[in-house]
Amino acid sequence: MSARDGILRAIRQNRPSGTYALPPLPDFAPLVGDDLIASFGERLERMGGRLAQAGPDGDPLGAVRERLAGARVVASAVPEVAGNRDLARVAHPADLADVDVAVVRAVFGVAETGSVLFTQDELRVNAVAYLAQHLIVLLDPADLLVNIQAAYRRPEFGRSAYAVLHTGPSATADIEGVLIHGAQGVRSLTVVLLART
Amino acid sequence: MSAPDDLRIHDGAADRGGLIHPEIRQPDDESERGPDGSRLQHAEGTTQPLSAAPKAAQAREPQPRGARIRGNRPIDQAEAAERFIAAPLHLKAHDERLWDLRKKRDAVAHTIPEWEELRELASQIKAHTLTNLDAYLEQFEAQAKANGVHVHWAADGAEHNRIVHGILTDHGARTLIKSKSMLTEECGFRHYMDAHGIEIIETDLGERIQQLDKEEPSHVVCPAVHKTRLDVAEVFARTLGTDPENDDIHYLAESQRETTRPYILTADAGMTGCNFAIAETGTVVTCTNEGNADLSGNVPKLQIHSIGIEKLIPRVEHLGVFIRLLSRSALGSPITQYTSHFRAPRAGTEMHMVLVDNGRSARLGMEAFWTSLKCIRCGACMNTCPVYRRSGGLSYGATYSGPIGLIIDPTFNKRKYSTLPFSSTMNGSCTNVCPVKINIHEQIFAWRKVLAEEHEIPLVKKGMMKAAGQVLSRPAAYRAAIGAADSALRVLPRFAVYNPLNTWGRGREMPETPRQSFHAWYKQNRAKTDGAA
Amino acid sequence: MRVGLFVPCYVDAFEPEVGIATLELLERFGLDVSYPFDQTCCGQPMTNTGCHAEAAATEALFVRNFTGFDYVVAPSGSCVHQVREHLTAIPQTPEVTAVRERTFELVEFLHDILKVEDLPWAEFPHKVSYHSNCNALRGIGHARPSEINAPFFSKPLDLLAKVRGLEVVEIARPDECCGFGGTFSVFEPAVSAKMGYDKVTDHARAGARYVVSADSSCMMHQKGCAERLGVPLKFIHIAQVLNGAAA
Numbered sequence: 001m002s003a004r005d006g007i008l009r010a011i012r013q014n015r016p017s018g019t020y021a022l023p024p025l026p027d028f029a030p031l032v033g034d035d036l037i038a039s040f041g042e043r044l045e046r047m048g049g050r051l052a053q054a055g056p057d058g059d060p061l062g063a064v065r066e067r068l069a070g071a072r073v074v075a076s077a078v079p080e081v082a083g084n085r086d087l088a089r090v091a092h093p094a095d096l097a098d099v100d101v102a103v104v105r106a107v108f109g110v111a112e113t114g115s116v117l118f119t120q121d122e123l124r125v126n127a128v129a130y131l132a133q134h135l136i137v138l139l140d141p142a143d144l145l146v147n148i149q150a151a152y153r154r155p156e157f158g159r160s161a162y163a164v165l166h167t168g169p170s171a172t173a174d175i176e177g178v179l180i181h182g183a184q185g186v187r188s189l190t191v192v193l194l195a196r197t
Numbered sequence: 198m199s200a201p202d203d204l205r206i207h208d209g210a211a212d213r214g215g216l217i218h219p220e221i222r223q224p225d226d227e228s229e230r231g232p233d234g235s236r237l238q239h240a241e242g243t244t245q246p247l248s249a250a251p252k253a254a255q256a257r258e259p260q261p262r263g264a265r266i267r268g269n270r271p272i273d274q275a276e277a278a279e280r281f282i283a284a285p286l287h288l289k290a291h292d293e294r295l296w297d298l299r300k301k302r303d304a305v306a307h308t309i310p311e312w313e314e315l316r317e318l319a320s321q322i323k324a325h326t327l328t329n330l331d332a333y334l335e336q337f338e339a340q341a342k343a344n345g346v347h348v349h350w351a352a353d354g355a356e357h358n359r360i361v362h363g364i365l366t367d368h369g370a371r372t373l374i375k376s377k378s379m380l381t382e383e384c385g386f387r388h389y390m391d392a393h394g395i396e397i398i399e400t401d402l403g404e405r406i407q408q409l410d411k412e413e414p415s416h417v418v419c420p421a422v423h424k425t426r427l428d429v430a431e432v433f434a435r436t437l438g439t440d441p442e443n444d445d446i447h448y449l450a451e452s453q454r455e456t457t458r459p460y461i462l463t464a465d466a467g468m469t470g471c472n473f474a475i476a477e478t479g480t481v482v483t484c485t486n487e488g489n490a491d492l493s494g495n496v497p498k499l500q501i502h503s504i505g506i507e508k509l510i511p512r513v514e515h516l517g518v519f520i521r522l523l524s525r526s527a528l529g530s531p532i533t534q535y536t537s538h539f540r541a542p543r544a545g546t547e548m549h550m551v552l553v554d555n556g557r558s559a560r561l562g563m564e565a566f567w568t569s570l571k572c573i574r575c576g577a578c579m580n581t582c583p584v585y586r587r588s589g590g591l592s593y594g595a596t597y598s599g600p601i602g603l604i605i606d607p608t609f610n611k612r613k614y615s616t617l618p619f620s621s622t623m624n625g626s627c628t629n630v631c632p633v634k635i636n637i638h639e640q641i642f643a644w645r646k647v648l649a650e651e652h653e654i655p656l657v658k659k660g661m662m663k664a665a666g667q668v669l670s671r672p673a674a675y676r677a678a679i680g681a682a683d684s685a686l687r688v689l690p691r692f693a694v695y696n697p698l699n700t701w702g703r704g705r706e707m708p709e710t711p712r713q714s715f716h717a718w719y720k721q722n723r724a725k726t727d728g729a730a
Numbered sequence: 731m732r733v734g735l736f737v738p739c740y741v742d743a744f745e746p747e748v749g750i751a752t753l754e755l756l757e758r759f760g761l762d763v764s765y766p767f768d769q770t771c772c773g774q775p776m777t778n779t780g781c782h783a784e785a786a787a788t789e790a791l792f793v794r795n796f797t798g799f800d801y802v803v804a805p806s807g808s809c810v811h812q813v814r815e816h817l818t819a820i821p822q823t824p825e826v827t828a829v830r831e832r833t834f835e836l837v838e839f840l841h842d843i844l845k846v847e848d849l850p851w852a853e854f855p856h857k858v859s860y861h862s863n864c865n866a867l868r869g870i871g872h873a874r875p876s877e878i879n880a881p882f883f884s885k886p887l888d889l890l891a892k893v894r895g896l897e898v899v900e901i902a903r904p905d906e907c908c909g910f911g912g913t914f915s916v917f918e919p920a921v922s923a924k925m926g927y928d929k930v931t932d933h934a935r936a937g938a939r940y941v942v943s944a945d946s947s948c949m950m951h952q953k954g955c956a957e958r959l960g961v962p963l964k965f966i967h968i969a970q971v972l973n974g975a976a977a
Contacts, residue, residue, distance in 0.1 A: 004338075004350035007506065007554045011331045014562025020324040025514060028311050043531065093496045094462040113532045126495035126543065130488045148532070149517035157513045158478050161344075161541035162495070167532050170488040171242075172450060174403035174419060176426050177294045179242030180450040183402055184457065185488025185535075279920035288924075296903065303876060312879040581877065583907045587924050620918060622911030622925075623778070624864035629877035642816070645780030654780060658917070662781035669739070669775075670787030672768040679743045700916045704923025705954030708744045715742045715749035719765050723753075 030146035036111040037141055037193065044114030047168035048181055050190040060194045064136050067190070071100035071134075077124045078105045078138055080194060093127035102132035102186075106139045107156055109191070112147035115167040116191060119160035126162050130185040135169065137191045243297045258286045260428045263412070263591025269613050271653075272595065274620040278588030281423075291423055292587060295416075298580040301529025302630065309521070318518050320634035323571035326476075326509050327561065333476040333509045334552065340479030344541040347549045354384030357553045361386070361468070361501055362393055364549055368499050370395070370465030374457075376483065376490035377401040378470025379417055379574055380505045382596045383555055383609075398460040400489035402453055409436040415590030415598060418527050418576035423589040467493035469539070471504040472573065473519060477512040480540040481550060484523055484533040491537050501549045502539060507557050507570040519573060522632035527575040560608045565643040569604050571633040578627035578637055584620055593617060600627035604640040607648070615653035618644035679714055733763045734799035736833070738809045738946075739771040745946045751969040752805040752836055758851070758973070759844055766795040774812035777819065778912045786819040793820070793829045801843065802833040805969045806945050807866025808912075810835040815869065835870055836969055837944050841885040848892060851974040855895030858971075859938035860886060861929070861952070863945035864907050872944070876905045886944055886968055893971055899936040906932075910951035926955030934961045944968045 001009070032039035041051035052063035059065070061081065068074055068081065075096060076083030081103045090096060104123055106116035116137050123129055145151050156163050170185030181187050261284040264277040282288055306312045326333055338348045347364075351357035357380075365373065373395060375381070387397050387408065399408040403420035407413065410432045414420030421429065426444045434441035439452045469490040473482040481502045483490040494500050510519065524533045542548035561567050579585045579599030590598035595606040595614055603621055606614035618641045627637040648654050649662075668674050701707065713721075733756055737749040756763045772792055776785035792813070796802045804810050813833040820826060840846045866872040866886075873884035890896055909915070909925025916922075930952050933941050941963055943949050949965040956963045966975065 002350070003352040003356060003554075006352055007350055007552070007558055008331045008334065010554070010558035011334070011506075011561060014558055014567075015331075016328050016561065016564070016567050018328070020321065020328045022325040022511060023318055023321045025318065025518065026311075026314075031309065047530070047532075047534065097458070097462050115532060115536070120543065127492065130492045130495065148520055149514075152514050152517040152520075157480065157516075157538055160538070161543065163538040163540070164491060165532070165536040167534050167536075169534065171486045171534050172402045173242045173486075174401070174406070174421055175424075175429050175446045175449060176290065177243030177297065178426075178446040180402075180447060182454065183450060183487035183489075184400055184454060184461075184492060275918045275920065278918065282920050282924050292928075306877075307879050309879070583909065583925050584918070584921050587921050619779075619914070620921075622864065622907045622909060622914045622922075624907035624911070625868035626864075626875070626877060626905065626907070629868060629875050642778070645778070646782055647780070649780030649782070658779060659781060659784075662776045662779050662784045666773075666776050666781070666784035666786075666788055669771040669773070670791050672770060672791070675739075675770045679739075700919035701954070704919055704958065705926065705951065706957035708950050708954065711744065711746050713746060715737045715746035716767075718746050718750060719753075720767075723765070724767070 025149075028147070028149060030112065032111045032146055036144040036146065039111040040109055040114055040144055042114075043112065044168060044191060047114050048171055048179075048189075049114060049168035050188065052190050052192045061192060064190055064192060067134060067136070068101060073099045074101045074103065075099045075128050075132065076103040077122060077128070078103050079197065080138060081136070087124035087128060090125050093125055093131065096125060096128050096131045099128060099132040101134045101136060102128045103136045103138070104129060105196070106137050106143065106191075108143040108145050108151070108154065109139045110145050110148055110151050110165070113167055115151070115165040117151065117156065117163060117165050119156050120162045121160070129164070129166065130170070133182070133187050135166070135186040135189045137166070137189060138194045139191050140196045141193050142195065243294060244301060257427055258284050260284070260424060261287055261589065263415070263589070264594030266594055269610070271616045272593065272613060274588065274592050274594070274616055277592035277594070278584075278620070281589040281592055282587060287423065287425060287589070288587060290425055291589060294422055295580045295586045298528055299577075299630070302526055302577055302580065305525045305529045305531065309525075315518055315522055316632055316634050319522055319632055320571060322510060322515050322518065323633050324568070326511060327507065327567065327570050330506065330509060330561070333511060334506060336476040337474055337479055337509060338552070340477065341550055344479050345548070346479065346541065347547065349549060349551045351551055351553045351555070353555045354553070357384045357503065357551055357555070358386055358389040360551055361503070362390070362395070364499070364501060365395055365466055368465065368547070370499060372396045372398065372460065372464045373466040373468055374398045374400050374461050374464040374493050374497065375468035376470065376485060376493045377404045377414070377420065378468075378503055379596065380470055380503050380553055380555075381468070382414060384553070398457065398464065400457055400461065400493060401485070401487060402450060405453055405457060406432060409433070412591065413596070416576055416579055417574045417597070423591060461492050461496055464497045466499040466501060467497040468501045468503065469493050471502055471508050472523065473510050473516060474504050474508045475513055475516070476509055478540060480513070480538050482516065483537045483539070484520070484535070485537070486534040488535050491535055494537070494539050495543070498546045500539075500542070500546065501551065503551050503553060505557060506552050506554055523573055523575055526577040526630065526632040556608055563608070565647075566604060566608065566640055568635055569601070569640060571635055572601055572605070573633055575632055577630040577632065581626045581630045583624065584622065588620070593620070600637045600641070601635070604637060604644060607644055611648070611651065611653055615648050618648060676716070731761055732800045733761045734796045734802040735763050735765045736769060736796065736802050736804035736809070737765065738804060738806045740950065741805060741946050744950060745967065748805050748946055748967040748969055751967065751973040751975065752803070755969055755973040756803060759846070764799070769795045772809045772812045773817060773819065774809060775913060777812065777816050782819040789817050789820050792817070793826050796829050796833070797825055799832065801839065802829065803836055803839045804833070805836045805967060806947070807835045807863045807870055807872060808945055808947060811865035811869035835866060835872075835944065837866070837872060837886045837889060838870065840889060840972070846889065846892070849889070849972055849974075852892065852972055853894040853974065853976075854971050856939050857897045857899050857937055858890070858940040858942045859899050859901055859933040859936055860890065861908065861933075861941050861943035861948055862886075862905055863943060863948050866944055867905060889972060890942065890968070896971070899938050901932040901936045901938075903932055908948050908952050910948045912947070915951055922951070923955060926951050927959055930956040930959065930961045930963055933963055938963065940964045940966055942966055942968050942971055
């Protein structure tokens with residue numbers, strides 16, 4: 001007998017008695033106020049991320065211009081920012097090891113947690129969101145969802161090869177509980193509110 | 198393999214006093230602070246620095262090691278715990294760190310009005326899935342195959358290791374980066390691959406520390422929580438060549454990042470465990486804070502996901518329950534930094550999923566214990582357990598430590614782990630924090646019964662209980678035993694004060710014996726008319 | 731109302747005053763309280779060690795002693811928890827289940843059954859730390875445990891609030907087990923004692939002069955730990971405080 005058949009047979013033989021129905025999921029009231037942007041920003045910052053404020057001249061990218069200007073290698077997956085590393089021509093993900101800043105657009109954001117979602121379509125090369133030193137995320141305020149429950153009703157999870165919620169940058173506290181950003185992935189994550197063009 | 202130098206993005210790093218990366222941050226750096234200057238409460242960070250965190254100037258306290266493994270003989274958890282307690286710096290740091298996680302868990306759970314309802318839902322969803330596991334596994338397999346994933350089934354840990362080895366051999370793979378997985382710990386995966394010449398690199402910081410120190414993880418979420426920064430500095434100096442005098446945590450973490458990254462870039466294969474497997478879509482979900490599962494799954498050309506068969510949940514929408522519970526229970530943070538959903542291979546790569554039983558289908562048939570399969574490995578029961586916090590995870594000498602370990606480990610080896618269900622006061626806090634409402638302390642109680650009935654408890658213990666039962670069931674014998682007050686300590690309560698080594702008196706003063714028992718007082722002062730009811 | 735007084739074995743042997751206070755307190759409310767002479771123990775030491783067969787005769791004796799009462803009351807959450815949840819080594823006849831259902835811990839009996847409103851005789855002008863026995867707290871529901879997201883309540887603190895002059899201090903880890911754990915205290919002595927040291931240190935740091943609890947077993951352990959550490963704490967059972975003990 002194959003392992004598969006053996007396992008399935010054992011499961012059937014050992015099925016616990018009793019019937020356990022799958023419970024319907026209630027709609028929980030959102031734990032955020034009406035101002036989703038404020039809630040999102042507050043929770044994002046609590047998780048170590050930054051919400052960029054528009055500059056005095058109204059330049060939505062004002063807060064990240066300096067970071068972009070100081071970067072030697074910028075990989076951009078968005079039309080709003082010009083990079084100097086073409087993600088369409090990456091032969092192997094490891095080629096992105098020298099990226100200083102990656103810029104990607106989020107599918108949506110989640111106010112309850114300060115999370116943003118990407119799929120392989122936004123990232124172009126999935127690894128760029130982890131190998132880059134810093135991540136800049138463009139998010140259309142209209143794409144903010146209230147909570148995680150709403151997020152998991154979205155179709156992306158059922159159809160994307162890869163979908164990932166980022167909530168702030170890479171972090172660890174594995175040594176004496178001291179918080180470190182950039183444990184293995186990006187050292188910072190900055191969300192810029194910018195409507196889709 | 199690239200040298201770490203290749204990764205530098207700025208010049209002059211070598212001039213920075215031993216700090217490897219120019220962007221390394223100082224402990225008081227702004228990234229730990231919120232906009233108002235207060236310490237950030239997110240992720241795994243402590244709410245305040247550990248008061249017990251040892252200073253380098255202090256005499257170094259050797260790290261207490263775990264239980265002594267002696268073949269199949271029962272683990273002496275109490276002995277290992279005693280050595281842990283004999284290392285006060287380690288003990289205090291460990292207890293404070295984990296208690297802080299427990300407090301953070303309480304704080305965040307109490308901000309969610311539906312918290313208890315979420316626990317109940319999670320418990321019911323798991324009960325439903327486990328009692329229909331065959332159907333959900335078949336659905337998962339069909340979906341995964343339709344997604345272009347290679348699906349394998351392993352009856353036990355050895356078969357899991359053989360399957361993965363076979364996949365690696367097929368691809369000529371010699372190096373594998375992996376994220377943390379308790380399942381692969383169960384399987385002895387690293388040891389197996391070591392013996393077969395495959396280089397495994399753990400990419401979770403805590404797990405990497407443990408790998409380099411040749412120790413097992415001591416906690417399901419914080420694998421190196423029993424180590425201080427000084428221990429880590431010693432391990433890294435010995436294995437990674439860091440400065441042995443530099444125990445700055447940022448320096449240590451950065452050193453790990455810089456020395457692991459070349460492996461990440463060049464590894465032939467990547468592997469992750471699995472937090473949730475969604476039957477409806479064939480998706481593997483991992484929850485990490487470091488992003489290392491995403492590196493393991495997204496950089497190498499070959500990716501492998503090891504999945505315990507109990508990880509199944511029916512649909513994507515159910516993540517809306519579990520994701521809300523997992524990190525809040527584990528760390529007190531609303532969500533892990535990364536919640537990753539791997540469904541299909543990237544273009545030009547291969548994706549394998551290995552469904553592993555390793556005792557789970559048998560556990561399903563254990564009436565008193567099958568609900569332990571609901572466990573989502575959050576570690577909340579460990580954080581709250583007063584015994585765990587004071588003995589260290591390695592004292593259990595098993596893959597799973599703490600309360601959940603006490604009820605799972607004996608399913609793997611009833612003799613070797615026969616002592617573990619006794620390493621508990623059965624205070625019940627574990628049950629109350631469990632996000633899937635496993636009645637952990639009641640299962641500990643139930644295990645004791647099973648082990649006593651199957652003669653897996655020491656004869657001396659059984660003998661004591663038999664004697665106690667004989668005295669306590671005979672009023673005359675009982676009265677005779679405590680009749681003379683000064684003999685009470687020798688005879689009663691036997692369970693508390695009687696044992697040949699007087700373990701009570703080693704750490705505590707003995708209770709004083711009163712002049713008169715209640716019984717004698719009552720007889721003297723009240724028993725005019727009646728006695729028995 | 732006929733009440734059977736159950737005085738657990740260690741109270742009988744080591745803390746007779748607790749039994750006396752319980753009896754007197756119940757009598758203050760005009761109850762007809764009897765103390766069955768042939769009582770010994772609830773069987774907990776054996777069942778907690780997994781030895782259910784060895785507990786059967788003791789359990790049967792318990793049921794024989796306490797059959798026929800309207801209520802059985804004991805000053806111990808841990809023993810009452812055993813009777814209610816774990817007295818299962820003998821066949822569950824109607825007689826057995828009746829005794830199990832009617833067995834109450836003193837605090838819950840006063841709070842839920844007698845619904846005590848005043849304790850005019852009770853005065854205890856001291857700072858006290860209340861120690862929740864884990865079986866009383868999580869097993870029989872004395873209070874809302876800190877892990878649970880539900881409205882706060884505490885039956886023992888409700889009763890202590892009726893005692894004049896008594897001030898309750900809050901400790902850092904209110905629901906943390908003190909490490910007694912029955913047979914755990916002798917089979918895992920190092921961890922048990924360390925838990926006890928931490929507990930009594932917590933009480934002392936909070937400024938408590940007395941530790942009050944509904945369980946003598948936890949206090950016997952903590953007292954031994956406090957004495958060994960030299961922590962100046964006094965221990966008194968809640969029955970004594972509610973019965974008007976001066977100190």
